[in-house]
């Protein structure tokens with residue numbers, strides 16, 4: 142037997158060991174991958190306190206400073222809700238918006254620092270990688286939101302257990318959809334510099350056109366039109382109506398959108414974005 | 427499908443088959459029609475100057491980049507149409523660091539193990555000796571951002587070996603490591619290679635590493651310009667290197683060119699001459715008027731010479747250039763003359 146033959150036989154034996162007994166089955170393998178990619182996101186978040194603090198700074202400024210500052214000027218709504226209470230759901234959505242997109246865009250960071258290649262060269266399904274990333278980014282975003290939720294009593298918002306649960310579920314859904322959206326953006330970006338651009342052209346417009354900071358039902362037509370195109374609008378609407386029972390629904394041509402439709406819209410967008418991001422990850426250039 | 431069990435049928439006859447591979451970036455051709463085969467279990471070296479297209483070729487073989495033309499198979503699988511099969515057969519140590527610096531060393535390894543579908547028992551069995559081999563036992567619990575560059579490099583090598591790939595690609599794996607660590611790591615890699623009959627594909631700028639290869643391909647401007655065993659490549663150079671020092675090397679160079687018809691070149695250690703048979707040339711050198719030899723050394727061709735012959739460049743180009751420049755600068759000259 143030549144060396145090459147010997148090597149080949151040995152190589153083939155090793156291969157059979159790897160595929161039959163040594164390594165996990167396909168499903169377990171992919172499930173563990175999703176978990177691992179998720180776990181990595183959580184570790185990275187918990188190990189960068191600066192990121193946690195800076196992620197909370199802007200929502201708290203809006204809630205505490207802008208809320209308190211505009212309270213006397215705006216006055217209470219017909220339901221007897223202060224301006225601060227009115228924007229609280231909006232600020233929660235805003236915090237999820239910021240941290241979801243930030244998490245997703247860290248893919249660009251991974252690409253620049255090479256870690257993305259370590260993941261892409263591995264024998265795992267691209268769907269697993271994207272799902273793990275979306276789940277991780279979503280969890281991190283919801284953690285940010287929950288920290289803010291703890292502030293509720295301090296600004297005079299009292300919530301019962303069902304409301305808290307409802308808000309939590311909606312934040313989770315919104316975070317998942319926004320991370321998926323962010324991954325699609327990130328897969329089209331080559332460098333971290335474009336991050337500023339995303340903030341200016343995507344995140345801030347999505348915030349200002351979402352109804353987080355003002356009611357959407359008496360706007361000039363052009364503004365009303367833009368806000369209805371914004372998926373974040375439906376997230377803010379659902380969260381607000383769970384937190385403030387009786388708050389007016391967002392309307393489309395005068396028709397009030399039911400909460401279940403809010404949920405369907407966000408969910409559909411999330412799934413579509415997820416599918417798009419898996420596709421762009423499959424592509425090799 | 428019991429009859430198709432791998433151990434009863436050889437899975438592939440070549441570890442790597444490359445056929446007319448081309449990769450363009452815009453109108454720049456980085457890889458320009460390379461073809462070669464690597465046998466299972468072979469240790470194959472891929473040498474070439476900076477920008478020759480080594481990393482680009484590896485990226486194609488590892489499914490990270492599509493070829494513009496041509497085809498390649500790794501472990502019997504096509505790198506474009508059977509990506510998953512290729513991916514599960516290979517390991518890759520990247521040229522640049524690709525660790526997550528917020529994870530600890532151990533977390534980086536565990537992440538890798540999960541991505542490659544290793545079971546917990548396997549990780550328990552393989553990870554500790556690997557960590558020991560790269561000398562990181564005291565560091566695995568610390569975040570990678572606190573590691574030195576060399577430590578990160580060592581962790582990457584351990585990671586590339588963790589899942590016992592059948593074909594291992596090493597893109598300048600030991601760059602920036604001290605000689606002791608390099609020796610240590612190579613001993614381990616060789617041992618592993620023999621135990622697991624891993625096929626290895628190495629790019630390097632270190633000659634002592636290239637010497638270990640069974641065969642070497644030299645690539646320049648995207649083309650394979652030579653491919654053979656290290657011994658045959660050295661034999662193909664056909665000239666020995668005679669290096670002399672004299673009182674006045676420029677005068678000696680002119681005299682030698684005139685009298686013996688040999689074009690010398692200045693280098694850091696004196697005047698370098700390339701001649702077919704070094705020993706027979708030396709006596710003639712002493713007979714040549716106007717040379718005034720102070721010292722002579724004769725050297726058989728090395729892989730450095732092979733590299734220069736086929737690419738026209740020194741293998742440690744950037745490095746040795748700057749050293750040469752430094753040595754011929756005025757200060758060093760003055761210092762030498764004392």
Ligand SMILES: Nc1ncnc2c1ncn2[C@@H]1O[C@H](COP(=O)(O)OP(=O)(O)OP(=O)(O)O)[C@@H](O)[C@H]1O
Pocket residue numbers: 451454456474475476477478479480481482483521
């Ligand atoms: N994505 C890319 N876009 C454009 N040009 C590229 C790209 N990747 C590589 N190149 C070019 O292709 C050529 C080959 O690059 P490659 O990285 O393969 O060289 P190399 O042989 O690995 O060099 P080194 O020894 O420096 O690592 C270089 O001129 C490089 O600039």
Ligand SMILES: [Mg+2]
Pocket residue numbers: 480481482521597
């Ligand atoms: Mg390279």
